[in-house]
Amino acid sequence: MRPVAAFKAMISLDDGMLMRGAFYLLLAAAATFVVLDVKDITEAEAARPSLEPAPELPIFLPPKGEPGVRGAPPVQPLTPEEVLRKPMTFSLVKGGVLHAEGTIDPGAAERFSREIEARGEYIKIVSLDSPGGSVDDALAMSKLIREKAIATNVGEKALCASSCPLVFAGGITRSAANNAVVGVHQVFNGGIDQGSPEQAMSSAQAITARVARHLDEMGIGAGLWIHALETPPNQLYYLSPAEMSEYRLTTDAIGVVGSSDG
Template identity: 35%
Template sequence: MALKLFSSGKGEGGGIEGALVRTIFLLLVGLSGCILAYDLREEVTRALAESSEEVTRVVFQPPTRTDQERPYYPKAMPVLPGSESPRMPGVTDRPKPEMLASRMSFYAGSNGEVSAIGRIEPGSAADFEKFLEGEGRGAKAVWLLSPGGSVPDAISMGRSVRRRGLNTMVPSSGYCASSCPLVFAGGVQRSAGKNALIGVHQVSAVAKGTETWGDGISAAQQISARCVEYLVSMGVDPASWVKAMQTPKERLYIFRSEELQALKITTGAAKA
């Protein structure tokens, strides 16, 4: 005998059971649509952030004890109200936002001071080594102005700084964010200007090929562990990276001057 599912006196697909099935089906379709829309929005937002041609100067309010997070702009130059972009060794004019949005470039100044300005991209560590072996030979201190970027390259640059016995500096009104503080941590002596903006956030790992979302999370955890291990080896309090892991990648946790000293991110009092 054939068994008819969800039958009723109102015909096939009718009645309470049929209505329930249709409702569940519509809910599933709607939920799938929401998930797809959310994923699409995330991809579009990420693409716009990476490919936007708008490069500008952004004003940040000074961080306070209860308000230290700010938006992360990978292609902008944040400054505090009334501040100009900093003077950098080897650079004739004050750096423009376009310089921060471009691949990191290196400049040789006087008295062994050199500047590193721009995004840290895959291969930037090799560029840095080449510079120090050439135009930057004899460097004593590295001034940083960067929105960050590649974590492995930043760690390699920081290790090179320490191996060569160089000092690091983020000047007043300077900006060192995302992976840039990892380079900064490599300095034997580390100084920051009073209005320097030094900030961190979560690292992210983009899945490649057939890697799953879980693979991406695992990779991010491994990178974070590598960052903590590196900071400890540089003499920086690993609690500084807790702030990074607590801050979404689209935001920045800006350290206050007293935090920079307490966490041993800097090795001395803030400079003017």
């Protein structure tokens, strides 16, 4: 081969090697970017809040049993247990009645506030069917109900227990069916680490004081809260229609008991 031809062949060979080298370099770079992208996506997915359902709230449902059996309610609530254990939902029905059904989960007050903001002019009564739940959310809902001058109701064989009566107390007028199941017990932060026994006691006393003050502001008689303090959190004290009237938890249709302005 002539020197010139050999030189050109070497140049062509070098060009081919350079091209392949550049190609493999780009391929390696692309693979690196893919790995980094996958890593970023994986980390983002790991950081994203889990869509798993929240742990079941520590709520107490009335035990099954005929009236008269120890711990049994005067009548069995009509709503199935699996529905009562679900996070609270709101549905507007005829007559301006907003039906609030299910557990008062953390966040229920925020959803309730949005519901009131969206449909406030149509809502005349909040009808409750709940085993209770978050005390903070119950207090917030109750205050908003009183602020908006909405009535509250517990219907036929509906349940309003634990923190639910706090919501009920917010009604500008309040009514309960004769066979409604309304029960109270000690408030508690089940499942929440309160630290030392002293800290747990302090927290319980602070919650108790908030609840007592709220009921007083709503015009509810102190006797109601005494029954709650005397009843362990794994039991319910069921209020009779006469007791609800005596403690002003229920009102008549005329006038306002315990309005926010005194």
